[in-house]
Amino acid sequence: MRWALRLGNLYGIAIRLHVTFLLLLAFLFLMATLAGGWRSGLRSLLLLVLVFVCVLLHELAHSYVSVRYGLRVRSITLLPIGGLALLEDLPREPRQEIHIALAGPAANFVLALWLGVLLSLVEPARAFLPVLSGEALLASLFWSNLSIGLFNLLPAYPLDGGRVLRAWLSGRMDYVEATRRAVGVGQFFALLFVLGGLLLRETWPVVIGLVVFWAALTEEKVAVLQSAMERIYLEEVMLTEFQSLAPGDSLFDAVERALHSLQDDFPVVSEGRVVGVLTRGGLLRAFSGQGWNQSVQAVMSSRFETAQRGDTLAAGFNKLTARGLSLLPVLENERLVGIVTLQNLLQSITFLSRKGAAEIESLRRE
Template identity: 40%
Template sequence: MTWSFPVARILGSEVRIHVTFFLLLTWIGFARYAQGGTPAAIEGIVLIVLVFACVLAHEFGHALAARRYGIRTPDITLLPIGGVARLERMPEKPSQEIVVALAGPAVNVVIALVLVLILGGRADLASLEALDDPRTGLLVQLASINVFLVLFNLIPAFPMDGGRVLRALLATRFPRAQATAVAARVGQGFAFVLGFLGLLGNPLLIFIAIFVYIAASAESQAVGLQEVSRRLTVADAMITRFETLGTGAQVEDAVRCLIRTTQHEFPVVDGAGRLRGVLTRDALIRALSESGPATPVLEVMERNVPTVPAHGRLEDALRPLQEAGAPVVAVLSGDGRLAGYVTAENVGELMMVRNAAGRN
C-alpha cells in the first residue's frame, strides 16, 4: 500500500504503518492537551497506540486463522481507520471464510474480557463517547473500544468481518460471485449511511464510508474476475504482438523499444526463442539512471518469471499476478518457446470489453 512503510515482521507478515496514522496521533495529542495539558496529551497518545495494538492483534487473528488453511498474509497495514490484513486469497469454502472472518473479532472479545476482569466490570460503551476526554480511565476506554471493535466489525456490511460472514452464508445457497455482489451492495449501502452520519459532525465516519465503499466495489470486481477467469483460457487474454530483447541487448536497446512501442514489459529471449527473463519499465528506468545505457539487460531483468502453458486456464495466470504481485506471467508453447504474456493491465482490459459487451 502506497504511503506506508514497514516497521516489523511478525509471524511471517510484514507490519506496515501508513503515514496518515501520525496525523491521528497529532490530532489526539492536541485535543487532549487542550483539555488537560501535557499529562492528558501523553495519555491520549498512549491510548491510541494501545488501541492500534489491539487492532494489530485483531488482524493477526485473521492471519493465523487463514494460515490454518494454507493462506499466507504477506503484510498488515495500520491506517487511521483501522488495519488491513492482505491475505494471498480468501478461502472459498464458506465454513473456512466464516472462521477467518470471526477470528479477528474473537481476539477483541478476549482482550475486552481480560480488561473487564481487571477493571472489575467497570467498562461501558458510554466511554466510547469520551475518547478525547482525559477524565475517563485509560483501561476503561481501552476495554470499551475493544467492545466497539467487535460490534462494529460484525455489522453485516461487506467487506467488514460481518459482511464476509454474510457473503459466506449467502455462498452456501448461491454462486460465490452472486453472493459477493449482494454482500457488496449491502456494504455500499452501509457506506452511504456512514457518510451521511459523518456529515452530521464526525469526519472520521466519512473516511470509513469511502474506504468501505471502495473496498466493497473492489472485492466484488475481484471475485467476478476470478469467476470469469475459470471459464477462459490464457489464449483469450495474452498479448501476442510484442517486441523482445536478445540476451546480448543493453539498456539503450530497451529504451528504443520503450519509445517506439506501448509496451511496459520486455521479454528477454535466447536464440531458440526461450524466455530468460523480463525487463520491466521501472527496472529499465532505474538501470538507466544508476548504471547507464550500456548496462546488459541480463543484469537488470526479472529472472523469476512465472509461466503457464498456452492451453492453460486464465485463472492459472491470474493467481501469480494477484497473489505474488508478479508484473507479468509468460505463456509458453508446447516446445517451451515464448508464445505471449499476460499482465494485470491487459486482463483488466479484457474484463472491460466483456462487461461492455454484456458478457460475464
C-alpha cells in the same frame, strides 16, 4: 496502498501505516491537550496507539487463519478507520471465508476477556462502566476491544459479519451475486449510520457510514473483476508474436531486437526450453557495467516463473506481482507458445474492469 509508510515485516507480512493515521494522532493529541493539558494529550495519544495495536492483532488473526488455509497475505495497512489485510488469494470456499472473517472479532473478544479479568482485579469499580478516555487506560482498552469485536460482527459488508453473510450466500448462489446482495445489506447499514449520526448530530457515525458505503462499492467492483479474471485464460490475452533470445546472443543483438520489436523483456530459449529472462532493467544495468560484448547468458535472470496457456488471467497476474516480475513465458507441453507482460495484463484488467464479467462472457460466446 498509496500514502502508506512501511513499518516492517511480521511473519513475512508487510506492516504499513497510512499517513492519515498520523494526522489523526496529531489531531486528537491537539484536541486533548487544548481540553486538559499536555499530560491529558499524551494519555489520549497512548490510548489511541494501544487501540490500534489491538486492531493490528485483529488483522493478524485474519492473516493467521488465511495462511493456515494456504492463502498468501501480502500486507496489513493501519488506517484511521481500522486495519486492512491484503490477500494475494481470495477464499472461495464458504467455510474458509467464515473462519477467516470470525478470527478477527474472536481475537478482540479474547483480549476483552483478559482485560476484563485484569480490570475486575485492579479496578473493580470501573469494570462495568463504559468509558473511552486516556484517564482510564485499562477500562478503555476493555471496552474498545469489546466494541471492535461487536461492531465487526454486524452483517454490513465489508465488515467481518458481512463477509460471513457473503460466504453463507455464496453457498447458495453465484459468488458475484452473493457479493452484490451482501453489498446491498452493507449499504443499508451504512445509510442507517449516516442517518443516525445526522439525527444525533454526531460526526463519527456519519463518517463510519460513508466509509462503509464506499468500501462496499469498492469491494463489489473487486469481486466482479476477480470473477472476470478467473473466466479469462492466458491463451486469450498472451502475445503470440514476440522476439526471444538465445543464451549465446550478445547484448548488441538484444538491443537490435528491442528497437525493432518495441519489446522490453525477452524470454531466453535454449533447445526449445526457456532457461531465463532478460529484462530491460537487466539490459541497462549490463550496459553500465561491461558494455555491449557480454553474452545474454551472463546477464539474464534465472529467477522467473512460467505459466500454462490454460492458466487463468488471475493466476498469471498473481505470479507476476507476487515476485515483482515483468514477463511470464507461457508454455504448452514445455514449449514456449507465448508471453504475457505486466503491461499487457494490466491492459486486459483495465478492459475487464470497464466491461464486467457478464459482458465479457457474452462477447466470448459471439
